[in-house]
Amino acid sequence: MQELSLNILDIAQNSVKAGAANIEITVAEDTAADRLTITIADDGCGMDEETVRRVTDPFYTTRTTRKVGLGVPFFKMAAEMTGGSFDIRSRVGEGTTVTAVFGLSHIDRMPLGDLAGTICLLMSCNQHIEVAYTRARDGESATVRTSDFTAVLGDLPLSTPQVMEFIEGYIRENTENWNGGT
Amino acid sequence: MKSLAELQALRDQMKANMGVRHDDTDNIRVVVGMATCGIAAGARPVLQAFTEEVSKRNLQNVTVAQTGCIGICQYEPVVEVYVPGKEKVTYVKMTADKVAKVVSDHLVNGNPVGEYTIGSMAK
Numbered sequence: 001m002q003e004l005s006l007n008i009l010d011i012a013q014n015s016v017k018a019g020a021a022n023i024e025i026t027v028a029e030d031t032a033a034d035r036l037t038i039t040i041a042d043d044g045c046g047m048d049e050e051t052v053r054r055v056t057d058p059f060y061t062t063r064t065t066r067k068v069g070l071g072v073p074f075f076k077m078a079a080e081m082t083g084g085s086f087d088i089r090s091r092v093g094e095g096t097t098v099t100a101v102f103g104l105s106h107i108d109r110m111p112l113g114d115l116a117g118t119i120c121l122l123m124s125c126n127q128h129i130e131v132a133y134t135r136a137r138d139g140e141s142a143t144v145r146t147s148d149f150t151a152v153l154g155d156l157p158l159s160t161p162q163v164m165e166f167i168e169g170y171i172r173e174n175t176e177n178w179n180g181g182t
Numbered sequence: 183m184k185s186l187a188e189l190q191a192l193r194d195q196m197k198a199n200m201g202v203r204h205d206d207t208d209n210i211r212v213v214v215g216m217a218t219c220g221i222a223a224g225a226r227p228v229l230q231a232f233t234e235e236v237s238k239r240n241l242q243n244v245t246v247a248q249t250g251c252i253g254i255c256q257y258e259p260v261v262e263v264y265v266p267g268k269e270k271v272t273y274v275k276m277t278a279d280k281v282a283k284v285v286s287d288h289l290v291n292g293n294p295v296g297e298y299t300i301g302s303m304a305k
Contacts, residue, residue: 006221013216017250063251071218117230125216125248152189156196161237161246166192168230170184177183 003113004038004102007075009122011040011098014071016126018044018096023122023129027115028136029104035084036102036109043095052090075100082106116172123149124158124167135175142175199242210244210289211264212236217251223258224277231278232261235285244289257300263288272300 001007008025015023020042028037047055054060056076061069076086079100090096102109119133123146134143149158149167156163214220214229225248232246252260257274263284264270271294273284280298288294296302 001222006226009216009226010218010221013221013250069218070222074218074222114226118226121226121229121248148186149189152186153193156193159245159247160196161233161244162192162196162240163189164233165237166184166189170186170189173183 001074001078002110004078004110005113005115005118007071007078007100007110008038008040008115009118010071011075012042012122012131015040015042015044015096016129018042018046020044020095020129022132024132024134025119026134026136027112028134028141029138031104031138034104036104038100038102039097041095041097046092046094046096047090048092052088055088056086072098078102078110082109116168116176119144119171120164120168124164127158133171133175142177144171144174207266208243209266212244212246212289213249213262213264214246215250215252215258215260215262216248219251219255220258220260223275225259227278228259228261228276228281231281232285235281236289239285239290241285241289254300257303260300263294265292273298274300274303 012023012025022043024039024041026037026039055072058068058070058073061067063069072088075098079086079102082103083106084101084103087099088096115135119131123131127146127150130146132143132145134141153163158164158167212232214225214232216225216229229246229248236244236246252262254260254274259276261273261276262270263273271288273295276298284295284298
C-alpha cells in the first residue's frame with residue numbers, strides 16, 4: 001500500500017463484508033502532539049475474542065481460498081513503523097473498531113493520499129451503508145455522510161458516474177480546506 | 183465550494199435523461215476487484231478512471247461496481263466486463279491509462295481489447 005487512504009479503504013471493506021449498516025471513519029491530525037489518528041468503526045457482525053487476537057497475524061484469514069490475510073497486518077505495520085500504535089476491538093453482534101495512531105511527521109509515515117476519492121468510492125459502491133467520514137485537525141473538523149447525498153438524490157443511485165464525480169469533488173472541497181494538507 | 187444545491191440540479195438533469203435510459207437488459211456492468219490484493223496493486227485509480235470516462239462520455243447504460251477478491255491476485259488490478267448476451271471479459275493488470283481504450287473500444291463499440299485480457303497476458 002502506498003497511501004493510508006488505501007489502508008482505510010481496505011479495512012472498511014471488512015466492515016462491508018461484516019454486514020455493517022453504519023461505518024464511521026475519522027482522520028484526525030493533532031499537530032501539537034505530532035499525532036495522526038485514524039479510526040474505522042462499524043456495527044457489523046463483529047468477531048469473537050480468539051479471532052480478534054489472531055486477526056493481526058498475516059497468516060490468519062477466515063477465507064478458505066488461501067492462507068494469508070494481509071489487510072489488517074498491513075495497517076498495523078504502517079502505524080507501528082511510525083512510532084504509533086494499533087488497536088482493534090470487537091464484540092460479536094456489536095461491531096468492530098480499528099484505531100491506528102501514527103507519528104504525524106515521522107519520516108516513515110505514508111501520505112494520506114486520495115482520501116476524498118476513497119471515501120466517495122466507498123459511499124457510492126455501498127449505498128445501503130451509512131458512511132460518516134470526519135476529517136479533523138487541531139480542533140477544527142468537518143463531516144460528510146452518505147445520507148447528505150441520498151437525501152438529495154432520492155432514487156437516483158450514488159453510483160451514477162456523474163454523481164460520483166460530484167461527490168468526490170464535494171468531499172474534497174468540504175473536508176480538505178485546510179492549508180498545506182498531508 | 184461545491185454545495186448540495188448543485189447536486190440537486192445534477193439530479194434533476196440526470197432524471198430528465200432517465201427517460202432515454204436503456205432498460206436493465208442493455209446494462210453493461212464493469213466490476214473492479216477491490217480486496218487487499220486489488221487495492222495494493224492500484225485498483226482504486228482504475229475504478230476512478232472508469233467512473234470519470236463513463237461520466238465524460240455520458241454513457242447511460244454502464245454501471246461501475248466493485249467486488250472482493252476475484253481469486254487471481256497475481257493479475258490484479260482485475261476488471262470484469264459483463265455485456266448482456268456476451269461472454270464475460272476479464273482484463274488483467276489494468277492501469278488508469280488503459281481505461282480510455284477499454285471504454286471506447288469495448289463499452290462503446292463492442293470490441294473487447296484483446297491485448298489487455300487475461301487470455302493474452304497469462305502465457
